[in-house]
Amino acid sequence: MAAAWRDSPGRIAVSVVLMILGGAAGPLLALALKNGIDRAVAGDVPGAALTGVLVGMTAVCALMLQHFAFIPYGEAADLVTVTMDRELIELAGGSAGLEHHERADYADEIALLRKEIGQYADALVGLMTLLSLGVSMAFTAWLLASVSPWLMLLPVAALLPVYATHRAQDVQNGARERSATVSRQARNLFELGTKAAPAKEIRVFRLQDEFRRRHRVLWADEGRVLARAELRSALIEAAGQLAFSAAYVAAVLLSLRQAIAGHGSVGSVVLVIVLATQVNRQVNSALEMFRRLQRMTRGMARLRWLRDLTAAQQPPPADTEVPESIRTGIRFTDVAFAYPGTGRTSLHEVGLTLPAGSTVAIVGENGAGKTTLVKLLCRFYDATAGAIDLDGTDISRFPLDAWRARIATGFQDFVRFEVAARHTVGVGDLPFLNDDDAVLAALDRADAAGVIDQLDQGLATQLGKTYADGRELSGGQWQKLALGRAMMREAPLLLILDEPTSALDAEAEHQLFERYAEHGRRIGQAHGTITVLVSHRFSTVKMADLIVVVADGRVVEAGNHAALLESGGAYASLYGLQAAAYQS
Numbered sequence: 001m002a003a004a005w006r007d008s009p010g011r012i013a014v015s016v017v018l019m020i021l022g023g024a025a026g027p028l029l030a031l032a033l034k035n036g037i038d039r040a041v042a043g044d045v046p047g048a049a050l051t052g053v054l055v056g057m058t059a060v061c062a063l064m065l066q067h068f069a070f071i072p073y074g075e076a077a078d079l080v081t082v083t084m085d086r087e088l089i090e091l092a093g094g095s096a097g098l099e100h101h102e103r104a105d106y107a108d109e110i111a112l113l114r115k116e117i118g119q120y121a122d123a124l125v126g127l128m129t130l131l132s133l134g135v136s137m138a139f140t141a142w143l144l145a146s147v148s149p150w151l152m153l154l155p156v157a158a159l160l161p162v163y164a165t166h167r168a169q170d171v172q173n174g175a176r177e178r179s180a181t182v183s184r185q186a187r188n189l190f191e192l193g194t195k196a197a198p199a200k201e202i203r204v205f206r207l208q209d210e211f212r213r214r215h216r217v218l219w220a221d222e223g224r225v226l227a228r229a230e231l232r233s234a235l236i237e238a239a240g241q242l243a244f245s246a247a248y249v250a251a252v253l254l255s256l257r258q259a260i261a262g263h264g265s266v267g268s269v270v271l272v273i274v275l276a277t278q279v280n281r282q283v284n285s286a287l288e289m290f291r292r293l294q295r296m297t298r299g300m301a302r303l304r305w306l307r308d309l310t311a312a313q314q315p316p317p318a319d320t321e322v323p324e325s326i327r328t329g330i331r332f333t334d335v336a337f338a339y340p341g342t343g344r345t346s347l348h349e350v351g352l353t354l355p356a357g358s359t360v361a362i363v364g365e366n367g368a369g370k371t372t373l374v375k376l377l378c379r380f381y382d383a384t385a386g387a388i389d390l391d392g393t394d395i396s397r398f399p400l401d402a403w404r405a406r407i408a409t410g411f412q413d414f415v416r417f418e419v420a421a422r423h424t425v426g427v428g429d430l431p432f433l434n435d436d437d438a439v440l441a442a443l444d445r446a447d448a449a450g451v452i453d454q455l456d457q458g459l460a461t462q463l464g465k466t467y468a469d470g471r472e473l474s475g476g477q478w479q480k481l482a483l484g485r486a487m488m489r490e491a492p493l494l495l496i497l498d499e500p501t502s503a504l505d506a507e508a509e510h511q512l513f514e515r516y517a518e519h520g521r522r523i524g525q526a527h528g529t530i531t532v533l534v535s536h537r538f539s540t541v542k543m544a545d546l547i548v549v550v551a552d553g554r555v556v557e558a559g560n561h562a563a564l565l566e567s568g569g570a571y572a573s574l575y576g577l578q579a580a581a582y583q584s
């Protein structure tokens with residue numbers, strides 16, 4: 001409601017007035033009916049006719065006002081949804097690190113939030129309806145009390161189903177929460193089975209039936225849990241409704257007894273019957289609205305959790321500026337790291353110096369810890385122990401945005417930005433987004449200018465199959481544009497290429513890395529830029545000034561190619577194995 005008021009106070013004010021009038025119209029209709037009947041019974045024809053007109057007018061108001069109110073608050077609700085979407089984009093992308101995306105339990109929460117956030121428009125509808133219902137119920141209670149104070153118990157009895165609904169919702173929420181992981185797995189299978197990227201492997205490995213089978217099993221499990229919860233909550237709700245029904249029958253009998261005893265008119269009996277029916281309807285609607293709002297409350301709690309998490313994950317205040325250039329280098333001192341929530345240490349006592357202006361290759365087997373080292377350099381996470389410093393200053397003391405502004409990166413899981421080719425590359429340095437010369441120079445540095453030559457409209461070509469006129473590229477072409485993006489920043493302090501050439505063969509990767517190393521050395525002379533290349537291929541990184549061999553989260557060797565070969569350690573034997581494989 002607060003968000004809607006901020007977005008469009010006029011629409012909300014008009015809606016509130018119309019909803020209050022609409023809420024009052026129902027009970028007033030019953031009152032007009034009572035008066036009309038009493039006057040008719042008393043033979044007052046003009047009075048009865050007049051109240052007849054009043055009955056008609058209040059009936060029209062009861063039917064129409066809430067519909068008219070829906071126009072402005074429906075629009076306000078749409079605006080709120082858009083505002084909420086924007087907030088979620090801001091929160092999901094606004095934290096310093098990646099923990100909320102990479103931790104499974106946090107990812108579950110965010111997946112639920114993404115699903116639910118579109119329903120916030122319903123929250124406004126629910127609140128407006130509850131406002132109108134509140135007015136109706138207050139009027140109804142007052143009119144019932146005027147017939148007999150005992151009838152005041154009727155709305156009180158209506159609280160029983162409300163309470164029952166609350167309990168029933170708890171049961172359902174608990175079940176939904178318990179099945180969140182299964183639901184995420186099933187969703188994962190659905191996405192794998194319907195998206196374009198996995199389509200080739202699914203066909204070749206004939207995975208369709210296996211996916212369908214697993215999907216069926218997962219939903220069967222989740223379905224059973226949810227169905228049991230649904231049944232339990234339906235029984236709890238039915239008990240609440242039954243209690244109210246008993247109170248309804250008692251109210252009608254009470255008013256009849258009063259009329260028979262001469263303490264009330266025929267009109268009063270009609271008034272009680274109409275109002276008691278309205279109370280029933282009001283309670284049913286209120287139940288429905290409460291149920292919806294409770295669901296929203298869970299979602300709002302999730303949103304608050306994400307707000308708090310994002311705020312808590314903000315970096316500590318910076319107390320020094322990022323230097324223009326690196327003088328000596330970046331040093332890891334006894335760095336250890338465990339991914340939050342895993343309790344498993346991924347890096348152990350890493351001690352390492354990356355000299356200014358050098359090209360450093362990080363090699364190692366799958367899961368060795370190469371990308372984790374890169375994540376710490378980008379400050380996606382803070383080290384659990386130890387420190388990383390640049391020329392003696394801990395990198396956590398730099399303003400995070402300023403630090404990242406001096407890093408250029410190309411990742412293995414690069415993004416396919418489906419925009420104009422110019423912008424796919426240009427986002428690598430936002431101030432130069434529309435600077436074609438800068439974009440072409442970056443593509444040239446990445447040896448990717450050829451991709452643009454193959455596009456009908458050059459840099460202006462819309463990319464991606466999401467658009468009817470979009471041009472789809474091959475995996476390698478997308479990757480080359482991502483490399484161009486990595487080359488947009490001309491004077492980074494760190495140029496990090498984390499297996500960005502996986503779609504290329506060993507020879508092409510080798511040539512490209514030579515080119516990057518050459519480029520790195522050139523900018524390295526001016527700014528002390530350190531080029532970090534991550535690869536599995538020992539043969540392609542031998543030109544690096546420093547080769548760091550990582551195994552099981554530890555740096556096991558570091559030196560240049562010749563020195564490492566001479567020492568005859570892990571590098572020498574793995575290099576020998578790979579070289580032999582190529583030769584054979």
Ligand SMILES: Nc1ncnc2c1ncn2[C@@H]1O[C@H](COP(=O)(O)OP(=O)(O)OP(=O)(O)O)[C@@H](O)[C@H]1O
Nearest residue numbers: 102339342346364365366367368369370371372373
């Ligand atoms: N987000 C994460 N949450 C928990 N553990 C993770 C996460 N990412 C990586 N790990 C674990 O940390 C260890 C190091 O992973 P890392 O991604 O750094 O390896 P890598 O050397 O880059 O491997 P690859 O060559 O396969 O990319 C592995 O044991 C991995 O399972």
